[in-house]
Amino acid sequence: MSMEHAMKLWLEQFTAAVRQTFGARVEAIGIQGSHGRGEATEQSDIDIVVILDALSYRDLKVYDAAISKLPRRAMICGFLSGRDELARWDRAELFQFYHDTTVLYGSLDFLPPLITREDIQRAVLTGACTIYHACVHNVLHEKDPEILRSLLKAAVFTLQAKHFYETDTYIKRHADLAGVLEGDERALLTYARGAATGFDTASESLLTWSSGVVKAYGNQ
Numbered sequence: 001m002s003m004e005h006a007m008k009l010w011l012e013q014f015t016a017a018v019r020q021t022f023g024a025r026v027e028a029i030g031i032q033g034s035h036g037r038g039e040a041t042e043q044s045d046i047d048i049v050v051i052l053d054a055l056s057y058r059d060l061k062v063y064d065a066a067i068s069k070l071p072r073r074a075m076i077c078g079f080l081s082g083r084d085e086l087a088r089w090d091r092a093e094l095f096q097f098y099h100d101t102t103v104l105y106g107s108l109d110f111l112p113p114l115i116t117r118e119d120i121q122r123a124v125l126t127g128a129c130t131i132y133h134a135c136v137h138n139v140l141h142e143k144d145p146e147i148l149r150s151l152l153k154a155a156v157f158t159l160q161a162k163h164f165y166e167t168d169t170y171i172k173r174h175a176d177l178a179g180v181l182e183g184d185e186r187a188l189l190t191y192a193r194g195a196a197t198g199f200d201t202a203s204e205s206l207l208t209w210s211s212g213v214v215k216a217y218g219n220q
Contacts (some may be wrong), residue, residue, distance in 0.1 A: 022062075046078070
């Protein structure tokens with residue numbers, strides 16, 4: 001059985017378990033990350049989204065008990081929320097959340113009308129600012145390749161938001177995004193996808209790129 005088919009069956013099992021547990025309270029179930037993009041490996045986490053009508057502390061315990069009966073429990077992570085909290089979430093974060101989620105059950109169609117062009121611009125700027133600061137800190141103080149890898153991964157989300165802001169097209173799969181990016185941005189994406197490079201080379205590329213984005217988007 002292929003990994004993709006096995007994951008499809010697992011997601012069906014997960015969806016059935018959550019719906020059986022919470023019934024009509026389930027607003028939406030989805031998958032994010034590499035499994036949502038069809039770019040997962042055997043080691044990839046399973047980034048699940050579950051939106052309920054409301055979320056209490058007791059619901060967390062009930063949810064934990066339900067998913068703990070499933071195989072691959074240790075791989076499950078993701079986002080669990082009540083609908084009202086999600087509808088009032090920071091709009092810049094909602095942009096990436098919505099576009100990165102492949103819905104398996106229910107709907108998240110109430111989200112796009114909430115997100116403005118200004119929210120997308122802020123998503124790009126905030127992402128670049130965070131990466132810039134963290135990159136400087138890592139080069140000077142931590143010198144940690146794992147932190148660099150996490151920053152490169154975060155840069156991909158900012159690249160996706162930036163491409164959408166400039167073209168009105170969201171590209172979910174990283175392999176497809178590589179086909180439309182050029183120059184330094186394409187190099188960053190290749191580093192994020194695991195291309196061999198040195199700590200200083202990748203860090204300098206990340207710093208230079210994030211600096212340019214902050215300057216460009218901070219003036220808008």
